[in-house]
Each structure stands twice: as C-alpha cells, then as structure tokens.
Amino acid sequence: MNNLTTLGEFIVDKQKDFPGSSGEFSSLLSGIRLASKIVSQQVNKAGLLSHIVGGAGSENIQGEQQQKLDVIANDQFIKALTARNVVCGIASEENDDFIKINETGRYIVAMDPLDGSSNIDVNVSIGTIFSIYKRKTPVGTPVENEDFLQPGTEQLAAGYIIYGSSTMLVYTTGFGVNGFTFDPGIGVFVLSHPNMKFPDSGKIYSMNEGNFLRSSKGVQDYINYAKTIDEETNRPYTARYIGSLVADFHRNLIKGGIYIYPSTTNAPLGKLRLLYECNPLAFIAEQAGGAASDGKKRIMEVTPTGLHQRVPYFTGNSAMVEKAEAFIAAE
Ligand code: AHM
Numbered sequence: 001m002n003n004l005t006t007l008g009e010f011i012v013d014k015q016k017d018f019p020g021s022s023g024e025f026s027s028l029l030s031g032i033r034l035a036s037k038i039v040s041q042q043v044n045k046a047g048l049l050s051h052i053v054g055g056a057g058s059e060n061i062q063g064e065q066q067q068k069l070d071v072i073a074n075d076q077f078i079k080a081l082t083a084r085n086v087v088c089g090i091a092s093e094e095n096d097d098f099i100k101i102n103e104t105g106r107y108i109v110a111m112d113p114l115d116g117s118s119n120i121d122v123n124v125s126i127g128t129i130f131s132i133y134k135r136k137t138p139v140g141t142p143v144e145n146e147d148f149l150q151p152g153t154e155q156l157a158a159g160y161i162i163y164g165s166s167t168m169l170v171y172t173t174g175f176g177v178n179g180f181t182f183d184p185g186i187g188v189f190v191l192s193h194p195n196m197k198f199p200d201s202g203k204i205y206s207m208n209e210g211n212f213l214r215s216s217k218g219v220q221d222y223i224n225y226a227k228t229i230d231e232e233t234n235r236p237y238t239a240r241y242i243g244s245l246v247a248d249f250h251r252n253l254i255k256g257g258i259y260i261y262p263s264t265t266n267a268p269l270g271k272l273r274l275l276y277e278c279n280p281l282a283f284i285a286e287q288a289g290g291a292a293s294d295g296k297k298r299i300m301e302v303t304p305t306g307l308h309q310r311v312p313y314f315t316g317n318s319a320m321v322e323k324a325e326a327f328i329a330a331e
C-alpha cells in the first residue's frame, strides 16, 4: 500500500468535518472531478482530432469565436453537474443566460469551462474555473438571476483545473487551498500540493503589456516600478504572460507574482469576468495568503449586477497587489 491521498478520498474525509451533512456538496465536487478528467483527455488529444480543433463557427455572448473545445468542455461540465441532481442552476461564460436545472438543488455554479481558449490550437496551457454558491431563492422553486448575483464573499467553494504539462485541480472550501495532480495511468487526482500558499515575496508580473499605453497612469507607474533596477527590493521583476489566466495565476501562486488585467481606454472595465474568472481565483488567492482587487477595493466585495460583468483585476502576492493599488490611488 502507498500513502497517496486521492481527491475522492480527500472530499469524503472533509465531509466528516460537517456532521449531518447530506453529502450533496461532496457529490457536486465529484461531478466537477469527473468532468475535468474527460476534458483533460480531450485537451490532450486536441492536436490529433481535427474535429475538435479550431473555431466552432459560433460566437458567445461577448462576440468571441467559440472554439470547439470550449463547447465540448461546456457540455461536459453541464452534463456532469446536471447528473448529480444537487445543482439548480449554472452560469457559464459560454451561455448567454443561466441554465436552469434541478429545482430541488441547493447549489449554483458559475464557471468558465475552458479559459484561455486562444491557446488551444497552439498547445499552450488552458484551464477551467468554477465557483459554487448556495442559492438564495427557496429550494423547490426555479433558480433566479439573484441566485447568481451574489458577491464573491458568499462563495462556498472555488477552484480551477489547469491542463498543462500535467493536469491539476486546485480548490478551496474556505479552509486553505489544496492541489491535486492527475495521474493518467490510474485515472485519479492525487494530493500533490497540500495547503498551497503564495511565497512571502514575489517577483513576477504578468500583464499584456501591449495594453500599456491604453492603461491608466497608475498602472503604467506600477509597471515602470516593476522594471526599475533596485537590488534591495529584488527589482526588476520578471515578466511572464501566457495569456491563460489559470496558467498565469497558477505560476504566480507557486512562484510568487502578480497578475494584472487593468481597465484600458478601449475596455474601461478590463476583459475578465467577475463571476466565473475573478471571484473564484480571488477566493483561492485569499485562502493562499494572497489578495485580489479591482485596483481600489477587494474583488470579493464587488456586488455583481450582471452574469457576464467585467472588472479590472489585480491578483497575487498581497504586498504586490497593495503596491499596485498604492500607485493607482496616487495617480
Ligand atoms: P477567454 O475566457 O476568452 O479565454 O478570455 C480570458 C483570457 C484569460 O485567460 C487571459 O488572461 C486573457 O484572456 C488574455 O487576454 P489578452 O489576449 O487580451 O491578453
């Protein structure tokens, strides 16, 4: 026997901390685990299967070309979450409106089934992001918009799956962050990164600097600060930008760094979506000792007004996020 802890065992073990729990929440997490294994397999053979590479010929609500794998991942997660009978509604980046499922379900899920989709066809890391809330409306009634428009502070759990050099599932239920690496030989996620924390200091900054001149003076000042030579504070920082939020976030969580997608002159609210990109990673960041901000205030305290609402985003090591906020406040 070995002493590997699988994700399945971990979920069951954590359920014991909630005596009397119905197991529905564990069942929901198991649904996500199953869908992520299927999507991981599809992602790994994307280059071989011409029918899943390239555009699907359709656009999502944001007017972006949907990739075939986006659609495949969306379908897989919806199927897995529907089958468990514990979810009453899903909001997805790929669906204009929320999807109503089982009225007797107590939970809602907001998700980006395949983030960083411009990287699919070029074999670069992509990810899935999810966020779980308890519904606001009574069990037994149809799910409503208000069930989804809850601030991030109300999240019960959040996580991401990174399809990279290996597939990893990282999640939190508000008691720290744990990471599981998929072993394709035996088909299970194994606890490989227990109790993940940002290193005390970071020196990576991740921003699409093509947007530099379109960014506010505060953001430009921070980026110039990041590039300034100063041995005492370990600068210049290192620039790393993949263009897949999950992958950039994951690297910065492990190595220490800040991810920035600011407001720009042509996108005043930035690019990233509050409900299924920013809030879940904010929950993980805070649980790992980091921070997430819109440049002025804590992301998780923003009151959502729309399913696909965008928000400027700064997340990573707390000290780095605070420094960026200070430059913005001073502009
Ligand atoms: P997507 O959900 O359409 O994939 O867009 C989100 C992605 C993030 O993963 C990434 O950080 C960002 O968009 C990159 O945007 P840009 O190409 O403007 O730098």
Ligand code: MG
Residues within 6 Å of the ligand: 093, 112, 114, 115, 116, 277
């Ligand atoms: Mg996305």
